[in-house]
Amino acid sequence: MSSVAAALVASAFCAGLRPEPEITVSEWADAYRVVGKPSPWPGEWRTERVPYTREIMDRLTPSDPCEIVAIKKAAQGAGTEILLNALGCWMHQHPDSTMMVLPTIGSAKKFVRTRFDRMVDVTPVLRAIVAEPRSRDASNTTQLKEFGEGRDSLVFAGANSGPDLRSYPSRFIIADEIDGYPEDLDKEGNPLDLLIQRTGTFANRKIGLCSTPTLKGRSNIDRWYLAGDQNQFCVPCPLCGHKQPLILGADRVKTGQPGGLRWDKGQPSTVLYECERCVGRFAEWQKTEALLHGEWQPSAPGNGGGKIRSYHMNALIYPYGWPESSWANLAAQYELVHDKPIAKKTFVNLKLGEAWEDPAEAQADAATLLTRCEAYGPTIPAQVGVLTAGVDIQGNRIEAELVGWGPDEESWSIEYKVFLGDTSGVDKPVWKELDAWLSGTWLSELNIDLALKGACIDASYHQETVREFCAQRSSRNIWAVRGKDGYGRAVWPVKLGKQKGKLPPPFLIGVDTIKEVVYSRLRQDPPGPGSCHFPKGDRDLYYFEMLLAERRVADYSKPIPTYSWKKISESARNEALDCRNYAYACTQGLKLMKAFHLNRECVKLRELAEAKRTGIARPVVSLFRAPQVVLPDDPYLS
Numbered sequence: 001m002s003s004v005a006a007a008l009v010a011s012a013f014c015a016g017l018r019p020e021p022e023i024t025v026s027e028w029a030d031a032y033r034v035v036g037k038p039s040p041w042p043g044e045w046r047t048e049r050v051p052y053t054r055e056i057m058d059r060l061t062p063s064d065p066c067e068i069v070a071i072k073k074a075a076q077g078a079g080t081e082i083l084l085n086a087l088g089c090w091m092h093q094h095p096d097s098t099m100m101v102l103p104t105i106g107s108a109k110k111f112v113r114t115r116f117d118r119m120v121d122v123t124p125v126l127r128a129i130v131a132e133p134r135s136r137d138a139s140n141t142t143q144l145k146e147f148g149e150g151r152d153s154l155v156f157a158g159a160n161s162g163p164d165l166r167s168y169p170s171r172f173i174i175a176d177e178i179d180g181y182p183e184d185l186d187k188e189g190n191p192l193d194l195l196i197q198r199t200g201t202f203a204n205r206k207i208g209l210c211s212t213p214t215l216k217g218r219s220n221i222d223r224w225y226l227a228g229d230q231n232q233f234c235v236p237c238p239l240c241g242h243k244q245p246l247i248l249g250a251d252r253v254k255t256g257q258p259g260g261l262r263w264d265k266g267q268p269s270t271v272l273y274e275c276e277r278c279v280g281r282f283a284e285w286q287k288t289e290a291l292l293h294g295e296w297q298p299s300a301p302g303n304g305g306g307k308i309r310s311y312h313m314n315a316l317i318y319p320y321g322w323p324e325s326s327w328a329n330l331a332a333q334y335e336l337v338h339d340k341p342i343a344k345k346t347f348v349n350l351k352l353g354e355a356w357e358d359p360a361e362a363q364a365d366a367a368t369l370l371t372r373c374e375a376y377g378p379t380i381p382a383q384v385g386v387l388t389a390g391v392d393i394q395g396n397r398i399e400a401e402l403v404g405w406g407p408d409e410e411s412w413s414i415e416y417k418v419f420l421g422d423t424s425g426v427d428k429p430v431w432k433e434l435d436a437w438l439s440g441t442w443l444s445e446l447n448i449d450l451a452l453k454g455a456c457i458d459a460s461y462h463q464e465t466v467r468e469f470c471a472q473r474s475s476r477n478i479w480a481v482r483g484k485d486g487y488g489r490a491v492w493p494v495k496l497g498k499q500k501g502k503l504p505p506p507f508l509i510g511v512d513t514i515k516e517v518v519y520s521r522l523r524q525d526p527p528g529p530g531s532c533h534f535p536k537g538d539r540d541l542y543y544f545e546m547l548l549a550e551r552r553v554a555d556y557s558k559p560i561p562t563y564s565w566k567k568i569s570e571s572a573r574n575e576a577l578d579c580r581n582y583a584y585a586c587t588q589g590l591k592l593m594k595a596f597h598l599n600r601e602c603v604k605l606r607e608l609a610e611a612k613r614t615g616i617a618r619p620v621v622s623l624f625r626a627p628q629v630v631l632p633d634d635p636y637l638s
Helices: 003-017 026-030 051-058 080-092 105-122 161-166 191-198 220-227 250-255 286-293 327-337 341-350 364-371 429-438 464-469 511-522 541-547 575-594 598-614
Strands: 070-072 098-102 145-149 152-158 174-176 208-209 231-236 243-245 259-266 265-273 294-299 307-311 386-393 397-405 412-422 440-444 449-451 454-458 478-484 507-510 550-555 561-568 619-622 627-628
Touching: 003 575, 026 051, 026 080, 026 511, 051 070, 051 080, 051 286, 051 294, 051 307, 070 220, 080 105, 080 152, 080 174, 080 208, 080 478, 098 105, 105 152, 145 364, 161 191, 174 191, 174 511, 208 327, 208 575, 220 307, 220 386, 231 286, 243 294, 265 286, 265 327, 327 341, 327 464, 364 541, 386 575, 397 429, 397 575, 412 429, 429 464, 449 598, 454 464, 454 575, 464 478, 478 575, 478 619, 507 511, 507 575, 511 550, 511 561, 511 575
Parallel strands: 070 208, 070 307, 098 152, 098 174, 174 208, 231 307, 386 454, 454 478, 478 507
Antiparallel strands: 145 152, 231 243, 231 294, 259 265, 386 397, 397 412, 440 449, 550 561
16 A cells, blocks of 8 residues: 555544534534525624524534424524524534425425525535536535535425435434424324434434424424423523513413513503513613523423423514514514404414414313312212213224213213224124113112113214114114214204115214313313213223313414314324213203203202102102103112
């Protein structure tokens, strides 16, 4: 080997052993980055203009131990510039396989033309390492940029393209506007999760996630923010020095707590910020100095195990002089939208950088419902006057819930049963087990055996089998039903559909309306009208997760919001919710078809119990048969 070749080998070997430069992303940006149009501040980048970006950029430095940086932000606050600075630093100082993903291929191409290419054109160190675009050379195209001596690749992709996300293993990944990604890509799951898998073989990976949030519970960036340590940028009060995050504080006004923006009603120009500690107020221009001394403080230290660092940026911390995010403008906008849900959602997303949760969409959580379980059973609580059942059919099992109803539709879950077996025909053993259960009686604390008043069985699966089973038992108010979507649809149809064949068709019930009723009642703390009780020891967290497996999602893309129900995840099971829906639908079917009145039935049962206790026969009117004298030993509803 010649001396020249040996020197080259030695140089390459030493270069491989040399540690990566310790320059951070913010230091690189201050030293090399040049900002071009359409930025309102073209020229050399200066982190001190937006001091809240420094720590976030430095977390994206390859030598920092965290792996994922999640930025939940209001609009137009330099979030994308943070990502561009990270890209520039990686390409210049740490060249390796890199990918940037935007919601669609079209948005990715537009980003390259309007943001990335312009950054390269005006930043000399990047212009020197990115291959010149040539018509016959694929090294610099809209979606592929080769850079550096090793001709490493920077790929721009759309989250709506499965092949793009699956084709490029990458050490570095930037994912921008991730709340615009599709929920499911080619039936393989969330594209963001698929994307992160592309980094799985790199021990020194770095992933930057950024977005303005959208809907609570469905927001990708909110999910990752909560998975991390949830940093808030805290600035010192110019009056007392207390460090605090800057917030709108409208909810604090209602409760009389200090902290947040304050202004005279109808005069947003009078806006000042009220310190949460000293209750003094300062003007917006004073935040310029305060931002320089601000620091990120984690709200959930330890979350993410140091591997996921998450940051929340709202418009209140954006630099003084930015007109769209001025405090006066924020106050004026809030006054305009605070009582208009559609406009308020936009304000909360774009200005406060928070995921929107319509108060009407709020629901209980599984852990809370589990803690509310009560000690009752196996005898049925004395308040229960009527029993109905909801039954869900699967290919290899039947799941059913027995629900007890008291006055004003207060409910008690009595049993949740799973019958295992082939459900493809009424002659199968599993249907005989279900029939025996539906024919049973349950002892009440009133010392009376209660039988089932009625049941609804889902006919969406094995419809002919369900219809045949129910047709043979219609005299017992056991009905085949199918859910029909549609906001505002009646729970129980006024008339039955046309019969085809020998079997009556299933009743088309308004499941969207039923779910609204059920979920609103699950939010209530029992006892009380409409509230729901569950037995302690007989329900676990998984049951309540099934009960809460869906969420009503509002679509605000049109002047009038529209709503639909969706599973919280593709893998979520919702059999418990379906069973509860059908049990409730049965009560409404009884009202329309059998002149059923719940409160009267409850009174009637208590009168019967009192007669049985005292041995005095009393006339009790049954709504299901002609008036008669009910004797103390009458087996009521047997």
